[in-house]
Amino acid sequence: MSTDALRLRPPHHRVDRRAVLWWTTRSLATTIALTAVPLVPALIWEPVRFWFLVATGVIGGVGLLITVVMPQWRYRVHRWEVTDTAVYTSSGWVWQEWRVAPMSRIQTVDTARGPLQRAFGLSSVTVTTASAAGPIEISGLDHVLATEVADQLTDSTEAVPGDAT
Amino acid sequence: MTPHEDRRPEGPHADEPAIAGRHTETSPAEEHRIASSAPEAAHTDGPTPEPPAGGSEHTDPGPEDDPAGDWLGLSPLSVWANTTVVALCLVPTAIVATVVLFIADLTLWAGLSLPASLAFIGLTTYLDLLRLRAVRYRVTVERMEMRSGIIAKAYRSIPRERVRSVDVAAPIYIRVFGLCTVTVGTGEKVGTGGDQLKLEFVTADQGERLRRELLRRTPTTSASGPTDSAEETDAGPAEDEGTELARLNPRWFAYAPATTATFGIGLGVIAALVGLNAQSGGYGWRWISEQAGLPSGQQMADFVLSRVLLVVPLALFGLLLSGVVILVAAAVETWWDYRLTREPDGTVRLRRGLLTSVSLSVEGRRLNGVVLHEPFVLRSVGGAAVQAVATGLEGDDDKKTSAKSRLSPAMPRARARALGAALMARESSALDVPLEGHPRAALRRRFTRAGVVTLTGLTAAGGLAWLHGVATGSWWEVVGTIEENIIPVPLFSGSVEAAPGWGWFLPAAILGVVAFWYAVGSYRGLGHGLHPDYLVLRKGMAARDTVTLERSAVIGWRITRSPFQRRLGLADVSATTAAGTGMYTAVDVGLGQGLAWADAAVPALLAPFLEGSEDHAEAEEQSTPPAP
Structure with a gap:
């Protein structure tokens, strides 16, 4: 059974190293925000302080663990590749996802950068097809590189006729 | 902002600005x-x-x-249609209100209600006229x-x-x-x-x-x-133009009650009434029973419990009967005069409906496949229904999409398969393709889930049994009072108190058996296959769907793996498409098996990204060097 050995090879390119910082910052911010929820009543409400402090500890601990583990893990998984015929990405950490879309079925190509991504000089490329399954997103690319990739994708897709459905 | 937004790789794009310009002008x-x-x-x-x-x-x-x-x-008549409907709803209400208020000696208000509703009708009619003109x-x-x-x-x-x-x-x-x-x-x-x-x-x-x-x-x-x-x-x-694919056979209505909802509808009505009664704090039922001179709840409960062998089957039969009547009536309303035709230009046209007549046309080219929909009860009586996998029928969510995509009522399975084949119009039906099963590891995953459900049930039963053991008389009184406020005829707390503590494990055991039975059925439902023009997917236990999707309509692949799937060598392989729900998934397929299938379904799309087989070297050659 040769097919049993069939696997997906990882896409060629890793995302930018700075994405690790971006993910860390993002996770840290989320952790702080979530920790504050039980912490505030713990500070102002004497009788139940203990239990709220426990909740704070648990949420904070799990959050910090994720903040330490997740970015490195993501950096190992997140990869992307653009060939003449298709876009190929992998993403996720605990749950992982691989996406392939042929060039001929791409409808729109966007780049987007949130304030946090901008702070690290990063950018995301979003590739939309006609499917309701959601767009393919390559996040954490260097800003200049993202623009180049988007330009290249736009050029390639314009060369292919059809209404992409 | 982004310079790449909304670039469409299509020809007619060039005339878009012209149209837009014309519009603003x-x-x-x-x-x-x-x-x-x-x-x-x-x-x-x-x-x-x-x-x-x-x-x-x-x-x-x-x-x-x-x-x-x-x-x-x-049509100007649409205003009158709307006005008539509003008037038919409002005027009788207003008349009743007038009479009631008059009796209640609120003459001023009584005089007001009719003119007010007339004014409202006038206003809606006026707004509707504006809409009509716009x-x-x-x-x-x-x-x-x-x-x-x-x-x-x-x-x-x-x-x-x-x-x-x-x-x-x-x-x-x-x-x-x-x-x-x-x-x-x-x-x-x-x-x-x-x-x-x-x-x-x-x-x-x-x-x-x-x-x-x-x-x-x-x-x-x-x-x-x-x-x-x-x-x-x-x-x-x-209407005889085009070929007729299906026409209503009134016998098919016999399949209408074959749903899990048949009991549910009756139960739902009862639950709603009970909820209403609970909202009123039990007052509603007390009022009714005083007015009607009914015996007290306790007496009725004793009466029921003394004849439990007679009352329970009768109640179930009543529930069943009401469910059957309601479902058949709904099916008759929906599917009366059902006809499915293919017109000369390839358009598939659906006509149905008694009170609301519906005519739905789907361009033949956009009908990318069919779904053979077999919910559990319907499946066990040999029935099935056909749905379309088509672009342009999207609802807000998957449920609405599949409701809009229905192409047939519940009918005998053989007829449904034949209809599916006729809709796809190929030499051999994609629904007849033998399907490959999924690895045993998929069964193991389902057993694990069933095990978790069973354990949860047993734990809950253990907890309740413990409570049962330590419960004192005063507890039961409190529980009984609560029940009396919710349900007018208290049947449960008394019988539960009388039952032995280990009785709680009985439902837990039943739950466990059902969970494992469900796991096996769910595993057996899994399958995937290939037809020369279609890919075929099957899954589901509660509702088994066999999906056929034109291979040319696949616009990408999405492979996801959870940690458990990675450990077991499984993956979810999904074909993305513009049609239907947008994504159709082979659940818990072996990774190599699923990739080989996807690769065969749409040649050359996935091949450059695969490794580990003899195709490897070839695939490496195909993949072009990275662009940037």
């Missing part, structure tokens, strides 16, 4: 026209669409003199356009080649006026109004004409040709 003129010609708007579009009448209205220059199509309005639509050689909005003007335009489905619906209250609603599905977002254009209401003739014209791909005849349309509407009753 004509908008003010158009508003002016609507304002000035308002008085005559009511008679512009009678049931007989005459070109001079339509033409004379659009005297100002601009796109209106495009010979391809005149701006048409909705809405204009036309079908040109290339596109369908629609203007609407009383205060905020809206203009929407869709290329005709993007029209995927046309839905003509006529609920009974507008059908008596000879009207219908036309919904045009485009499979893409049009402005802010979602992916549909909706005309409420046009005459039945116009609806029929739009249905015929919009899906016709040869742009030789335009929609506005009046003589043409007259001919067509005359020819309308000749």
Whole structure:
């Protein structure tokens, strides 16, 4: 059974190293925000302080663990590749996802950068097809590189006729 | 902002700016026209669409003199249809209110209610008149356009080649006026109004004409040709054109009650009543029983418990019977006069409905596959239903999409398979393709889940049994009081108190058995296969769906793996598509097996990204070096 050995090879390119910082910052911010929820009543409400402090500890601990583990893990998984015929990405950490879309079925190509991504000089490329399954997103690319990739994708897709459905 | 937004890789793109320009140019003129010609708007579009009448209205220059199509309005009758419905609801209510208030000696209010409702009817009629005047639509050689909005003007335009489905619906209250609603599905977002254009209401003739014209791909005849349309509407009753794929067999209604909801409907009604009673703190039932002189709840409970062998089967039978009646009635309403035809141009047309008659047309090219839908109860009595996998039938979520995609009522499975084959119109039916099963590891995953469910059930049972053991008489009193406030006839707390503590493990054991049985059924349901033109997927236990999807309609792949799947060598392999729910998944397929299948289904798409087989070297060659 040769097919049993069939696997997906990882896409060629890793995302930018700075994405690790971006993910860390993002996770840290989320952790702080979530920790504050039980912490505030713990500070102002004497009788139940203990239990709220426990909740704070648990949420904070799990959050910090994720903040330490997740970015490195993501950096190992997140990869992307653009060939003449298709876009190929992998993403996720605990749950992982691989996406392939042929060039001929791409409808729109966007780049987007949130304030946090901008702070690290990063950018995301979003590739939309006609499917309701959601767009393919390559996040954490260097800003200049993202623009180049988007330009290249736009050029390639314009060369292919059809209404992409 | 991004410089790459919305670049479409398609040819007609070039004329988009021109259209947009035309739109902004004509908008003010158009508003002016609507304002000035308002008085005559009511008679512009009678049931007989005459070109001079339509033409004379659009005297100002601009796109209106495009010979391809005149701006048409909705039927003036639609205002009367709406007014009648509102009046039919409001006036009787108002009369009743008048009488009641009069009896209650609130003469002032009694005198007010009728005029107030009349004023309200007048207001809605006036607003509806404004709406009627504002809405204009036309079908040109290339596109369908629609203007609407009383205060905020809206203009929407869709290329005709993007029209995927046309839905003509006529609920009974507008059908008596000879009207219908036309919904045009485009499979893409049009402005802010979602992916549909909706005309409420046009005459039945116009609806029929739009249905015929919009899906016709040869742009030789335009929609506005009046003589043409007259001919067509005359020819309308000749429904035998095209091939008939299916026609209602009244015996199929016997399958209608074969759902898990049959008991549920009766139970739902009872639960709603109980909920209502609980809301009133038990007062509602006490009032009724005092008025009717019923014996007390306790007496009734004793009566029921003393004849439990008689009462329980009777109650179940009653529930079943009411469920059957309601479901058959619903099926008759939905599927009466059901016909499914393929018209000469390939369009598949569905007609059905007793009170609301529906006519749905789907362009043949956009029908990318079918779903053989077999919910558990229907499956066990040998029935199935057919749904479409088509673009332009999207709902807000998957459930609405599949509701809109129904192409048949529940029917015998063999008939459903034959209908599916006829819809796909290939030499061999994709539904007959032998399906490959999924690895045993998929079964193990399902057993794990069933084990978790069983453990949870047992834990809960243990907890309850412990409570049962330590519960004292005062506990049971409290529980009994609560129950009495919720359910008028307290049956449960007494019997539970009398039952032994280990009794709690009985439902837990049943739950465990069902969970494992479900796991096996769910595993057996899994399957995937390939037809020369279609890929075939099957899954589901509660509702088993066999999906066929045209291989040419696959627009990408998505492979996901959870940690458990990675450990077991499994993956979810999904084909993404523009049709239907947008993604169809082979669940818990072996990774190599699933990838090989996906690779075979759409050659050359996945191949460059695979490794580990003899294709490897070849695949490496194909993959081009990275661009940046």
